[in-house]
Amino acid sequence: MNAHDLDPLHEPRALIELVNVEKTYPGAEQPAVRDLSLAVREGEILVLVGPSGCGKSTTLRLINRMIEPTSGSIIFEGADVTNTDPNKLRRQIGYVIQQIGLFPHRTIAENIGTVPRLLKWDKKKTAARVNEMLELVGMDPSIYGPRYPRELSGGQAQRVGVARALAADPDVLLMDEPFGAIDPITRDRLQNEFLRLQAELKKTIVFVTHDIDEAVKMGDRIAILREQSIIAQIDRPEVILTDPADDFVENFLGSGAILKTLTLNRVRDLDLAPVPPVLPGASRTQALAAVEESSSGVAILLDAQEHPVRWVDRRSLDNAAKPIEQAGRSVNVMLQPEDTLQDALSAMLQTSTGMSVVVDGRGRYLGCVTIESLASLLVQTQNGAA
Amino acid sequence: MSGIESWFEYLSKRWDLVASTLLETLGYVVSVTVAAAIVAITVGVLTRNRAFPRELSLAIASVFLTIPSLALFTIFIPVVGLGFWPSFIALFLYALLPILRNTVTGLQGVDSSIVESAKGMGMTRLQILFKVELPLAWPVILAGIRVSAMLTVGISAIATLVAGGGLGDFIKSGLARLPLPNSLEAIWTGVILSLLLALAIDSSMRGLGRLTTSAGVRS
The missing domain is CATH 3.10.580.10 (CBS-domain)
Structure with missing residues (x-):
C-alpha cells in the first residue's frame, strides 16, 4: 500500500487531465464521450473498463489526440495541449494497441528505434537505448534486434510493442487492450512481467480493457465507464469489488466479485x-x-x-x-x-x-x-x- | 536450308538494324514505364483515402485499355504528328491501369493497425506515407510496373504503323512481302526479339524487386 492511500492530503499530482471533454462524431446524434473529467495521477496504472461501445477506447485516444475532442481541454504535465502540434505530443506518450502494429518491413531494432529517430537522437544513443529496451523485456538484443516482426510469436511481438512504446522514455503510456489478442496462458505471464516492469519504471499508465479480471489485476485505480464514457465509479479495485457504487457497477462486476479479490494479492x-x-x-x-x-x-x-x-x-x-x-x-x-x-x-x-x-x-x-x-x-x- | 539456319543468316546480315530497332523498343519500354509509374503512383497516392476520385481514375484508366490499339496509336497523329510521340502517348495510356490498380490495391492492403501505431508514435502524414505505406505497398506496386513493362513490349510493335520504329518494323516488312524470300525470317526476328526483350526486362525487374523490398515483407 502506498503512502498516498493513507494520507489523502498528499495526493500525487495529476499528470494527465481531461477537463469537460466531449466528443461527438460528425453525423452522430449522441456524443460518444459526454462531459468527461478525469485525472490520471503520476505513477499509477489507471484502468478504464466498461462494456463494449462505452467509449473507453475513444477516451484513451482523446489523450494523445488520435481523436480530436469536440469541446473541453486536455492537460498534459500541467500544460494545455488541446491545440498544440499532435505529433509532438504523441512522441512524448507511449502508445500500445491490441494489434501492436509493428512495422513488418523494419527489423525489431529499427521498430524500437522509431520514436528516438523521430526525436532525432543520434545513432549511437538510439542503438544503446534499443538494446536496453530489448533486455528490459527479456529478449536478447543480439538475437532479436536484427530479426523481422514476422519471425516473432504473439507474446514476443507484444513485448517488442511495449519496448517500442517505452523507447524514448515517455512519462506516460497509453495501452488499448494490449493483451487482448494473446492466448490466456501467455497473457497471464505478460501481465505479470508488465507489473514487475512497472514496479521498476513507475510510469503513468492509462490502460483500457473490457475484462474486469484484467482491470482488477492491473489497476492501481479502476474507472468503470458506462455508455458515453460516463464514469460509474472510480476507485481502488478492492473498494470497487467490496463496495460497488450502484447496480450498473455491480452487474458489470458480475457474480463472484469477492472471488476476484483473490487476484489482488500475491503468494x-x-x-x-x-x-x-x-x-x-x-x-x-x-x-x-x-x-x-x-x-x-x-x-x-x-x-x-x-x-x-x-x-x-x-x-x-x-x-x-x-x-x-x-x-x-x-x-x-x-x-x-x-x-x-x-x-x-x-x-x-x-x-x-x-x-x-x-x-x-x-x-x-x-x-x-x-x-x-x-x-x-x-x-x-x-x-x-x- | 532449314528454317533456323536461314534465320541466323538473315540476322547476321542485319545486326545494325536489329540493334537499332531493339534500342527503339527498349526506349519505349523505359520511357513509357517510368512516365506511367510516376503518374499512376501519384494518382493512386492522392486518391487512396477518397473513394470517388479513386474509382473514377481507375475507371478512366480501364477505358484506355479497351480502346483498340490501332485506333489509339493513330488518334493522336493530328496533334503530335507521326513517329515517336503518338506511339509514346498510346503506350503510356495503356500502361497506366496495371500500375494504378496495383498502387491502390497495395496501399489498401497495408494493415490499418500499422498506420494507427505509426500515427500514435507521432509520425507525420508524409512520414507515414514514405516510410510505412509506400514501402509496404511497394512489392504490389512493382508487380504492376512489371505488367505494364511487358504490355509495352508487346503493344509497341504497333508503333511501326505510325512510323514510330521498333521491332515492329521487322514484322510489318515481313508481312508486306509474304511469301517472298526472307519475309518469314523478318517476322520471326520481330517476334523472337520481342520475346527475349520481355524475358530480359522481366528478370531484371525481379532483381530490382528483391533489391528494393525489405527482407521482412519479401515472400
Missing part, C-alpha cells in the same frame, strides 16, 4: 507454513525426524538442485520396501511468489492436504502455503478495504 503476501525440507541422500531416520518436527505431519523431499520432488508423511516412510526417493506423492503443482491468490487456491484444491509448494524463479524450494493462511489474508483485506 508472496502469504505466510509460509513451516514444512521442513528433506535433503537428498537423507536417511529414513532423518526423514522421519523431519516429519515428526513438522506441525502438519508432512515434509518435502528435495533433489540435488533444491527442487521439491515429493510429499512424504509418516505412513509413506514406514513402508520400508520402497526407497525413500519413491515414498509419498510427487509434487505436481508449484507456485511462485508472483502468482495470485487465485492461482494459489486452485493449486491447493488439487492437493489433498490443502497445501501447495512455493518455489523461486529457478524452481528452488521456498516453503508451503496453506488454505488457512489464504483465508486469514482474505479476511484482513476485506477489513482493510471497508
Whole structure:
C-alpha cells in the first residue's frame, strides 16, 4: 500500500487531465464521450473498463489526440495541449494497441528505434537505448534486434510493442487492450512481467480493457465507464469489488466479485507454513525426524538442485520396501511468489492436504502455503478495504 | 536450308538494324514505364483515402485499355504528328491501369493497425506515407510496373504503323512481302526479339524487386 492511500492530503499530482471533454462524431446524434473529467495521477496504472461501445477506447485516444475532442481541454504535465502540434505530443506518450502494429518491413531494432529517430537522437544513443529496451523485456538484443516482426510469436511481438512504446522514455503510456489478442496462458505471464516492469519504471499508465479480471489485476485505480464514457465509479479495485457504487457497477462486476479479490494479492503476501525440507541422500531416520518436527505431519523431499520432488508423511516412510526417493506423492503443482491468490487456491484444491509448494524463479524450494493462511489474508483485506 | 539456319543468316546480315530497332523498343519500354509509374503512383497516392476520385481514375484508366490499339496509336497523329510521340502517348495510356490498380490495391492492403501505431508514435502524414505505406505497398506496386513493362513490349510493335520504329518494323516488312524470300525470317526476328526483350526486362525487374523490398515483407 502506498503512502498516498493513507494520507489523502498528499495526493500525487495529476499528470494527465481531461477537463469537460466531449466528443461527438460528425453525423452522430449522441456524443460518444459526454462531459468527461478525469485525472490520471503520476505513477499509477489507471484502468478504464466498461462494456463494449462505452467509449473507453475513444477516451484513451482523446489523450494523445488520435481523436480530436469536440469541446473541453486536455492537460498534459500541467500544460494545455488541446491545440498544440499532435505529433509532438504523441512522441512524448507511449502508445500500445491490441494489434501492436509493428512495422513488418523494419527489423525489431529499427521498430524500437522509431520514436528516438523521430526525436532525432543520434545513432549511437538510439542503438544503446534499443538494446536496453530489448533486455528490459527479456529478449536478447543480439538475437532479436536484427530479426523481422514476422519471425516473432504473439507474446514476443507484444513485448517488442511495449519496448517500442517505452523507447524514448515517455512519462506516460497509453495501452488499448494490449493483451487482448494473446492466448490466456501467455497473457497471464505478460501481465505479470508488465507489473514487475512497472514496479521498476513507475510510469503513468492509462490502460483500457473490457475484462474486469484484467482491470482488477492491473489497476492501481479502476474507472468503470458506462455508455458515453460516463464514469460509474472510480476507485481502488478492492473498494470497487467490496463496495460497488450502484447496480450498473455491480452487474458489470458480475457474480463472484469477492472471488476476484483473490487476484489482488500475491503468494508472496502469504505466510509460509513451516514444512521442513528433506535433503537428498537423507536417511529414513532423518526423514522421519523431519516429519515428526513438522506441525502438519508432512515434509518435502528435495533433489540435488533444491527442487521439491515429493510429499512424504509418516505412513509413506514406514513402508520400508520402497526407497525413500519413491515414498509419498510427487509434487505436481508449484507456485511462485508472483502468482495470485487465485492461482494459489486452485493449486491447493488439487492437493489433498490443502497445501501447495512455493518455489523461486529457478524452481528452488521456498516453503508451503496453506488454505488457512489464504483465508486469514482474505479476511484482513476485506477489513482493510471497508 | 532449314528454317533456323536461314534465320541466323538473315540476322547476321542485319545486326545494325536489329540493334537499332531493339534500342527503339527498349526506349519505349523505359520511357513509357517510368512516365506511367510516376503518374499512376501519384494518382493512386492522392486518391487512396477518397473513394470517388479513386474509382473514377481507375475507371478512366480501364477505358484506355479497351480502346483498340490501332485506333489509339493513330488518334493522336493530328496533334503530335507521326513517329515517336503518338506511339509514346498510346503506350503510356495503356500502361497506366496495371500500375494504378496495383498502387491502390497495395496501399489498401497495408494493415490499418500499422498506420494507427505509426500515427500514435507521432509520425507525420508524409512520414507515414514514405516510410510505412509506400514501402509496404511497394512489392504490389512493382508487380504492376512489371505488367505494364511487358504490355509495352508487346503493344509497341504497333508503333511501326505510325512510323514510330521498333521491332515492329521487322514484322510489318515481313508481312508486306509474304511469301517472298526472307519475309518469314523478318517476322520471326520481330517476334523472337520481342520475346527475349520481355524475358530480359522481366528478370531484371525481379532483381530490382528483391533489391528494393525489405527482407521482412519479401515472400
